[in-house]
Amino acid sequence: MVNKTIRIGTRDSELALWQAHTVEKKLNDLGYKTEIIAVKSQGDIILDKPLYELGITGIFTKTLDIAMINGQVDIAVHSMKDVPTALPIGIVQAAVLERANTLDILVHKGNLDFLNESGTIATGSLRRQAQWWNKYPNHTVVDLRGNVNTRMQKLQENDWNGAVFAAAGLERINLKPTDFINLDWMIPAPAQGAMVVVAMANDEFSRQAVAELNDIDTEVCTHIERQFLKTLEGGCTAPIGALAVFVEDDILFKGVLFSIDGKQKIEVEKTIPMQEWKKLGYYMAKEILDNGGTQLMATIKESLKK
Structure with missing residues (x-):
């Protein structure tokens, strides 16, 4: 049993893979064998509809949930803010890793004059959109979907003034540009900046292994x-x-x-x-x-x- 290889399920975006490799390294350092298995999620495939229109809470986690329930992977690593508050039956939270930066940031194009005038900001998040409009009611907010890399690219290709990102995601894969400002007035998404590992409730081996990665302060705050x-x-x-x-x-x-x-x-x-x-x-x-x-x-x- 000690020789069991823990199969780590992840989405195949650069950020998701970074998160999975981070968990893998921590488990390897504790002496566990691991294997990473990347799965494409519906949230990554359907990019032409705003998330809330897809009507699925957990659109990014659903594919991995199914892979776990079907026994293709043992654990899954997620950005915790993407995970629905009710986990599927049979799946449990096994660990929350120490939290990174919780801030939202505005990535802009070097000129911030638009903040005092009219401007166009991109975000796919209802939370960011509402807070932006609360502060800048005369601005236009456009929908922006895709993984972090795709969204950064779309920002460059369009004539928007800026786009809102979670600082943690950009920092993790070294994509944070020099032209950004911290939006310290914007309240982040619940669990923003935290990574969570889920496992099957009946998989004692994987659960005990992953529990060693848990950060209690982050677990309490995200709870x-x-x-x-x-x-x-x-x-x-x-x-x-x-x-x-x-x-x-x-x-x-x-x-x-x-x-x-x-x-x-x-x-x-x-x-x-x-x-x-x-x-x-x-x-x-x-x-x-x-x-x-x-x-x-x-x-x-x-x-x-x-």
């Missing part, structure tokens, strides 16, 4: 953020941002829900003692729902149906 997301959305896509960080022995949480046009914004911010973390995401989401969030979520669900 809070994803609990917030799950309580708010109930399986629907919406402009939601959340960030939990340790500040000495406390946890600082910021959460936000926007209308799709960015005009409505409901936010919460709270600092609590570290030991009260388990239900924090739930309580913060409830606060937003009681504060007009229930009506706003209903409106969002309606408008996404159209």
Whole structure:
């Protein structure tokens, strides 16, 4: 049993492969044998429709889930923000790796004058779109899909002023250009900057191996953020941002829900003692729902149906 080779499932984009190789190296360093198996996901194949129109939460993770359930791979590595808050039956979270940069950044073309005038920004994310419009209501936001490399290329080929990316993704594969600004006012996606490894619940060997890679601080913070997301959305896509960080022995949480046009914004911010973390995401989401969030979520669900 000790000689079992752990087969690591991944998407075949450069960033996904970087993540899989990172996990592979960590497992190899602990003495485990591994093999990487790359699988194309529907989210990578269908690039002409906005993600929310595809109607699948977990469009990037579904193909790997099926490969795991069918026994083709033992574990899968994902950007945690792409993973639905409810995992398929039989699949469990085995480890969350230490978190990287949580910021969103604006990659631009060297001239930022447009920030004070009218401009065109590209992003495929409802969360980024809503926050951009909240700050720059007179700007145009266009849809941008594809893996990180494809999106960077599309930015160069089009006459947009800039595009919004997760800093972590660009940093991991050395694609972060010099022309960027940190959007520290933008609340990131829940679990942004974190990588998660999932395994089959009944695969004791792989689960124990992967558990050695878990970073407890990141696990706690991403749990809070994803609990917030799950309580708010109930399986629907919406402009939601959340960030939990340790500040000495406390946890600082910021959460936000926007209308799709960015005009409505409901936010919460709270600092609590570290030991009260388990239900924090739930309580913060409830606060937003009681504060007009229930009506706003209903409106969002309606408008996404159209």
